[in-house]
Amino acid sequence: MEVGILKEIKKNEYRVSMTPSGVDVMANHGHTVMVEKGAGAGSGFSDEEYMAAGGVIVDTPEEIFARAEMVMHVKEILPPEYKLLRPGQIVFTYLHLAADLAQTQALMDSKCVAISYETVELPNRTLPLLQPMSEVAGRMSVQEGARFLEMPQGGRGVLLGGVPGVAPAKVIILGGGVVGTNAAKMACGLGADVIIFDKNLERLRYLSDVMPANCKFLMSSPMSIREEIKTADLVIGAVLVAGAKAPMLVTREMISTMKKGAVMVDVAIDQGGCFETSHPTTHLEPTFIVDGVIQYCVANMPGAVARTSTLALTNATLPYAQVIADKGWKKALADDPALFKGLNVCDGKIVYAPVAEAFDMEYSPMQM
Numbered sequence: 407m408e409v410g411i412l413k414e415i416k417k418n419e420y421r422v423s424m425t426p427s428g429v430d431v432m433a434n435h436g437h438t439v440m441v442e443k444g445a446g447a448g449s450g451f452s453d454e455e456y457m458a459a460g461g462v463i464v465d466t467p468e469e470i471f472a473r474a475e476m477v478m479h480v481k482e483i484l485p486p487e488y489k490l491l492r493p494g495q496i497v498f499t500y501l502h503l504a505a506d507l508a509q510t511q512a513l514m515d516s517k518c519v520a521i522s523y524e525t526v527e528l529p530n531r532t533l534p535l536l537q538p539m540s541e542v543a544g545r546m547s548v549q550e551g552a553r554f555l556e557m558p559q560g561g562r563g564v565l566l567g568g569v570p571g572v573a574p575a576k577v578i579i580l581g582g583g584v585v586g587t588n589a590a591k592m593a594c595g596l597g598a599d600v601i602i603f604d605k606n607l608e609r610l611r612y613l614s615d616v617m618p619a620n621c622k623f624l625m626s627s628p629m630s631i632r633e634e635i636k637t638a639d640l641v642i643g644a645v646l647v648a649g650a651k652a653p654m655l656v657t658r659e660m661i662s663t664m665k666k667g668a669v670m671v672d673v674a675i676d677q678g679g680c681f682e683t684s685h686p687t688t689h690l691e692p693t694f695i696v697d698g699v700i701q702y703c704v705a706n707m708p709g710a711v712a713r714t715s716t717l718a719l720t721n722a723t724l725p726y727a728q729v730i731a732d733k734g735w736k737k738a739l740a741d742d743p744a745l746f747k748g749l750n751v752c753d754g755k756i757v758y759a760p761v762a763e764a765f766d767m768e769y770s771p772m773q774m
Contacts (some may be wrong), residue, residue, distance in 0.1 A: 407731040408438045410474030413445040414466055416481040418689035420448025420683045420712035421719065423478040424727070426459040428720045433460030437731045440464045440474060449716040469494070476730060480719065481706055482509055491516035496735050497701035498727060500524055500539075503750055504651045504764035505678035513751040519735055523723060525649040525758060526748035532746070533648060535726065537584050542708040544588030544644065547671040548577070550604075550707070551640040552596070552694060554700050561700060562667035564639050566598025574598045578634055580626070580646035580655050580680060582609045585673050589642050594618045602635060631655060636663045643672040644679040649750070650676040650760035658696070659765065666698035675703040740774040 409432060422445045424432075429439045441461045443453060452461050464470050471477060471490035479499035483491070485508070491497070493516065501522035503510045509599050523535035532539075538755070548566070555561035555575065568574035577593045579586045586687035593600045594617065602713050603616075603626040604610050610623045624630050635641060636654065643662075645652055652674035661683060673678045674680040675687075683696045686705040708715035726745055730738045739746040750758040755770035763770035 407475050407734075408440065408473055409699065409727070409731055410464075410470035411439060411441040411445055412470060412477055412479050413442040414448075414480055414709075415467075415484055415486065416706060419481055419642045419706050419709040421480040421709050421716045422446045422451065423451050423480050423713075423719070424724065425449075425716060425720045426455040426461070428724045428727075429456055430459040431724060432570075435728060435732060438462060440470050442467055442470055442568075446716075448714040453715075465503055465552060474596070476735075477729075478723075478727065479724065480709075480716075481583070481714045483507060483512065483513075484509075488516070493517035496521065496730065498523070498723075498730065500536075500676075501750055503758075503761045504649060505676065507765055510765065510767075514754050514756065517754045518751070519753075520751040520760075521730070521735070521739075521745070521748040522649070522750045523533060523581045525750060526726065526744055527648060533584075533594040534721050535748075536646075538722045540646075541588045541713065542711060542715050542718065543673050544585040544614050544673070545592050546583070546707050546711065547589045547642045547644070547673050548592035548596070548640075549754060550692070550704075551577075551642065551669045551671050554702060555639060555667075559700075560667065560693075560695070561669055562665060563631060565638070566593065574620075575639035576636045577601070577640045577642070578625055578631075578728040579603065579642045579644055580631070581646065581674075582606070582623075583644065583646055585646070586642070586644035589644055589673075590617060590621055593640075594621050598640075599619040600660045603631060603634075605707065613670055625651065626655075628655075632660050632663075635660050636665075638664065639668055641668070641670045643670070643674045645674050645680050645683075646677065647760070649758055650677070651764050652680045652704065654677045654682055656681040658682045661699050662697045664697070664699050669700045669702065675705050679703060690711055721729040736774065746774060
């Protein structure tokens with residue numbers, strides 16, 4: 407199969423969808439891997455490294471889209487690329503369609519085969535291709551929250567861990583999944599007072615057994631969030647409904663009761679965000695102010711640590727990309743129910759129910 411590795415065009419996105427070692431694996435399986443010129447530069451991988459691994463350097467994305475049977479990105483397909491998609495072409499990347507009607511319609515119009523990293527789901531309900539970036543984003547959420555709590559960034563001037571004789575910061579984490587757990591590990595390690603909210607009592611019991619003593623656990627409800635958020639220094643939105651729009655957990659009215667200079671980090675922004683006032687921001691302009699509260703809503707957080715993120719992403723996605731290339735998408739999906747759940751749009755139809763529900767559009771279940 408001819409596979410295309412595209413250079414990311416989203417603002418401040420430095421990741422690449424495959425490392426040279428991944429290209430080497432694909433080439434050894436008999437596949438031609440075209441890599442757009444400079445695609446790996448932001449992650450520290452040169453064109454020469456890709457060529458040494460068996461890749462073919464291609465000057466333009468137009469050539470890759472025209473030739474490749476499968477194109478791979480890290481982030482979603484963006485408007486300049488819509489017209490380049492071809493019927494039957496496999497698109498394998500993070501799509502986050504439930505928060506992006508324009509992209510969903512473009513994928514339908516192109517009649518391509520859109521397989522989304524974030525909805526590939528194992529029988530135990532884990533999301534193997536989303537997990538590595540969720541781990542990165544969860545850890546970064548505390549790092550960025552701590553930075554914006556500093557006064558030069560407009561924050562309250564609070565050190566997360568405090569010092570002897572001075573109380574630590576209060577950190578609220580909404581969601582006890584992969585993002586929330588990794589955020590809690592970082593915040594607890596820095597010495598903050600941490601509260602994790604979740605609706606799953608069994609998950610809270612598990613976290614209670616494995617997390618340190620400075621981490622507390624509360625059953626999530628609008629009332630409990632409303633009360634605790636008033637005294638929070640940092641709030642991290644870490645909720646996820648696989649493939650669907652994120653639930654809105656923090657209202658504008660709740661934000662108005664928070665301390666001035668507190669910080670909110672909405673990691674769920676890729677799926678529409680879980681704070682009422684959230685809207686996507688960039689690494690160059692990461693924050694905005696709502697009622698004196700700093701909101702950080704960067705939609706590609708892991709892109710800021712591109713080297714780590716690219717290595718982690720390739721570790722997870724390469725086996726799936728390889729099997730799609732080896733078998734073709736139909737047999738690969740038929741043989742693997744987890745990968746089948748990654749199929750979101752095919753031949754002009756939405757075949758993943760949460761995306762159809764998000765836009766009140768027709769859902770066309772697909773049989774393999």
